[in-house]
Amino acid sequence: MGWYRAGTVTVTNGSTTVSGVGTDFVSNLNGGEAFVGPNGSVIEIDHVVSATQIVLVSPYLGGNATGQAYAVLPTASFARDLAIxxxxxxxxxxxxxxxxxxxxxxxxxxxxPAIRFASDQDTGLYRIGANMFALVAGGVVRGVISDFTRLNTSADGYTLDLLGRAVDDTVQLRLLRNDYSLNLAVMAFVPGFGTRISSGLGSIGLASLSDGACYLRVGANDVALATAAAFRPGTDNAVALGTSGFRWSYVAAASGSIVTSDARTKKWRGALETAELAAAREIAATIGVYQLLDAIAEKGEANARLHVGVKAQQVWAIMAAHGLIDPITPSASSSRYAFLTYEKWDAVEAKACTAAVPPSPAVMDEDGRMIAPPNPGQPAQPPTKARSAGDLYGIRPDELMFFLMAGQEQRLAALEAA
Incomplete structure (x- = not known):
């Protein structure tokens, strides 16, 4: 690189400032190079101010001069500084x-975060641990990506947990409490079955079959199956519709119910015996008209509907009087006659809603890395209504009617014979 001599300079005795005309100091000079002034003196350049001005390390000691020739000698220090x-x-x-x-x-x-934005440096991506990284917004972990995906709705909200494949080979969508201690709900695809929705309180499943049918599964039991033509139990003769203590108010149907009566399903004993016929005639004499107390309380006695039937306890007493059942306090199995039913239940105390108790929430370090995985824990329990202990007598009208009809047929036959 040669000496730089473009243009002219103005120097002032005792000043460190050198002004140029027709110069380009910025592009051609550097601090540390040697300035040779109009008087021939050599002074080190301190720094370049602009294209037309430089500052020397020490003052110029020659006379004042304007429009004078000069020279700048490059030094070896520049190459050394550049190399360093x-x-x-x-x-x-x-x-x-x-x-x-x-x-x-x-x-x-x-x-x-390892990957972040210049104007928002607490937002981006960072690695939590082996095979997992986090989405961070505002210095808070909003999501975790690993062999599953977990998304936080907010710092104080809930977590949506997307599992590509769980340990039981299901594909799951889980809703977790934000401390990871509780599965609020899990929706999973179960291979070979279909969709399962569950929580700590239990689970139900819905399976759509290839023929368009849909199973309803509660726990491990198939409760019902729906098709375009029918809604039926999932298992034959295994699931009840209501119980004595929890009854449907009424059933509306276009036709009567069908009860299996195939001879191949029965061991036939034969006609009613003498004691049974006598009991049937006595029970028939008790048939009367009544109103339901619940209906009277709701509608008033004048508007409550009238029903025709028997008193279940009276039927029990008549059967016992004829030696057909034991004259003892009834139980669910104390009568061999299916038209007599009895159910008893214990008292249930009212309980308030209880909070979940997480036995092992996920343990995170100060950087949000998961040290120990979450445990579902004990879910919250809903409130329970109080219920007094009680019992309920009942009859199956269809079977009782056959029993009474047999008694009436025997009575009519006797009258005709007489």
């Missing part, structure tokens, strides 16, 4: 070349 700077740049860039340059980022943290 290039070496430092190379050393610092090596980490970039071997890391980010190859797509290899540091782990980062919640406060400073």
């Amino acid at each position: 700077a290039v070496s430092a740049l190379r050393d610092s860039y090596q980490n970039v070349r071997d890391g980010v340059g190859q797509g290899l980022f540091p782990d980062g943290s919640v406060a400073a």
